[in-house]
Amino acid sequence: MSRFLCTAIALVCKYITKGWKGVEEACSEGEKSEDVQKVFVYLEALEKAKHCTDEQELINLIEEHRLETEQLPTTFLKSKQVWKALLKEIPLPVLLKRLGKLTADKVLLPGSPDVSSVCERILDDTALKQVKSNPFSILAASEHYKRGHGKLGKLKWDPDADIVQALDSSFCKSISAVEGTGKRFLLAVDVSSSLGTVTHGSSISTVAVAAGMCMIFAQTEPTAQIVVFSEGSLVPCAISANMTLMEAAEVLIQAPVPGTDCALPITWASENEKTVDVFIIFTNNRCTGTENPADALKMYRQKSGVFSKLIVCGLASKHLCVADPEDCGMLDICGFDSQSLDVIRNFALNIF
Known part of the structure; x- marks a missing residue:
């Protein structure tokens, strides 16, 4: 560890434990290097912001020192001008979470330069790579913003069309950052009931999750196969990497047919001599088929000679018992x- 880094950490710790007076005392002895002086100036800006009572002065501190929301007095977080200053450097994950609030508070107005700036940030390839944006995180932010209200329904906003379009495009862009595994996947989406329910562990619909995952695998895994199924029926699903999320969702939304047979995708692959490394099943329901999916997988392994794996995603489930707990090649996921x-x-x- 360099001498500068040790000194910088010591100054930050001094500020945390002794306050600004402790930093001044620590820096009063001897000359400060240029790098240490930068740390000193930054901590000084934090101290000024903490006690600031003038909005314009605080805005100047934000713009000069790239301060973030957690470093500001809460009384100023109601100011539109302060938020406009924060928007220039706000981290992308924080921006995604606050889009609804910023729209509701009229900080982001339709057709304004601020909306254009936000859309550029959302679509910026460098920003997406720097924060290693998970496609699902962007999908969740997009679906939440489109809904037009918070989880409890108290906060409401009219989604801005430009921001909605930017979020959809950003989701598609973020998929390209996902590394493929080279495995042969079969994704099976259960359409035996409505996919409009809310995903457990998230605030977005199960159809959005299923469509988003199908798009990700269609683009990152060249050999991936996608099917939809219900009781006694399974058909290939034409979801491609070139589709929008809405187009993919429309393909999955079909007339519900009673009954869920989660073994069906495995038996279909066996009967049609499809080689599959990993089966992923998305469902909202309990399995009601006559054949146990775990048993079907074991039979498939014996016939194909491939140690295939099974992942069952109960998107709306709090409890799921499909996988054989003694089998290291099976996994249940409740929610998403x-x-x-x-x-x-x-x-x-x-990789575990």
């Missing part, structure tokens, strides 16, 4: 969130 994609990928690659 931003970490689920990584879990699926790591499970497919035996």
